[in-house]
Amino acid sequence: MIPPVDLSIQHAEVADEVAAGWQEVLATTAFVGGPQVSAFEREYASFSGVAHCVGVANGTDALELALRAIGTHPGDECILPANSFIATAEAVVRAGARPVFVDCDPDSYLIDTKAALAAITRNTKAILPVHLYGQIAPIEDLLDQGVYIVEDAAQSQGATRYGRVSGSLGDIAGTSFYPGKNLGAYGDAGAVTTNDPALANEVRLLSQHGSVQKYVHSALGFNSRLDTMQAVVLSAKLRRLSEWNAQRVAAAEYYSASLAGVPGVVVPKVLHGNTHVWHLYVIRVADRDRVHDHLRANGVGAAIHYPTPIHQTVPFASAASFPNAEQLAGEILSLPIFPGITRAQQDRVIEVLIGALA
Numbered sequence: 001m002i003p004p005v006d007l008s009i010q011h012a013e014v015a016d017e018v019a020a021g022w023q024e025v026l027a028t029t030a031f032v033g034g035p036q037v038s039a040f041e042r043e044y045a046s047f048s049g050v051a052h053c054v055g056v057a058n059g060t061d062a063l064e065l066a067l068r069a070i071g072t073h074p075g076d077e078c079i080l081p082a083n084s085f086i087a088t089a090e091a092v093v094r095a096g097a098r099p100v101f102v103d104c105d106p107d108s109y110l111i112d113t114k115a116a117l118a119a120i121t122r123n124t125k126a127i128l129p130v131h132l133y134g135q136i137a138p139i140e141d142l143l144d145q146g147v148y149i150v151e152d153a154a155q156s157q158g159a160t161r162y163g164r165v166s167g168s169l170g171d172i173a174g175t176s177f178y179p180g181k182n183l184g185a186y187g188d189a190g191a192v193t194t195n196d197p198a199l200a201n202e203v204r205l206l207s208q209h210g211s212v213q214k215y216v217h218s219a220l221g222f223n224s225r226l227d228t229m230q231a232v233v234l235s236a237k238l239r240r241l242s243e244w245n246a247q248r249v250a251a252a253e254y255y256s257a258s259l260a261g262v263p264g265v266v267v268p269k270v271l272h273g274n275t276h277v278w279h280l281y282v283i284r285v286a287d288r289d290r291v292h293d294h295l296r297a298n299g300v301g302a303a304i305h306y307p308t309p310i311h312q313t314v315p316f317a318s319a320a321s322f323p324n325a326e327q328l329a330g331e332i333l334s335l336p337i338f339p340g341i342t343r344a345q346q347d348r349v350i351e352v353l354i355g356a357l358a
Helices: 007-028 035-048 059-069 087-094 113-118 197-207 228-259 288-297 323-329 343-357
Strands: 052-056 077-081 098-102 124-127 148-152 172-176 190-194 281-284 332-335
Touching (some): 035 228, 052 197, 059 190, 228 281
Parallel strands (some): 077 098, 148 172
16 A cells, blocks of 8 residues: 555654654653753744744644634634634634634635635634645735734645745744644644744743743643653754655656646646645545545555535534535545655556546
């Protein structure tokens, strides 16, 4: 089976460095809040082109903390695309606000910015433009509207839009270091990035039980910290991320060139001004479920991201209709892509896919 993502290749590259780093942590027993955490925060802030990074426990917490830091309260509304992972909406609800869904663009699959602008009301606190599949949403269309821009950057570490890096374009951003992300930990982890020192301080306060000094609590917070062992992994991987993203780009370009003109396949489009880092390579095909099953039966680990728009899931079910997101949900198919994927593996994916469409 050609897997959707092969993490063993990345691990082999960093194994010795991670083992040495873990040995140091074990020797010092600084499992929480060790110096490796602050080192990674500085490194990731520099990589992302921001002044501040706060490591947290996971990507969902990162979004919730970002929303709490901007002062989100019950009665507020937050606008987000229906085509995203459910965690984006969960974070809104956990922060006390109401999610307001809008449709996605039919070509880029990113948030429909015109629909987002039309959905703004006096109760709107923030817009969450999800940088889906590895490319940045057109945030410039959403600026200067009197609402916060909270980037969901979980799938776009290293992507740029007109030269600015994911996580640096809005007021604040949350990202995930779930193992399968472009920058993945060896477990759950996440971070918040921002150029606003006040927001960064608030995130750090809330993520540590409302306390920046032990046993002095100035706010009601909770426990969401990046642990030291994961920081070691992330620093080691971050040093290789640009190279790994370049490998993803090369693989995506080969897929697109090979599939261009193949009847029944719609290859992904890159927005002008974007550098795409290809967290996922998502095509569109009719009769998607049959094609998916054919690929899996023939040793190709295709996946579906995401089969159900958020507004049709049980927790967020509504009568609203978002035609683009609903159509995409029945047609999108993610082909295997990861740093280290071989040309032979890609040729096999392409061969089996074309066979499924014949």
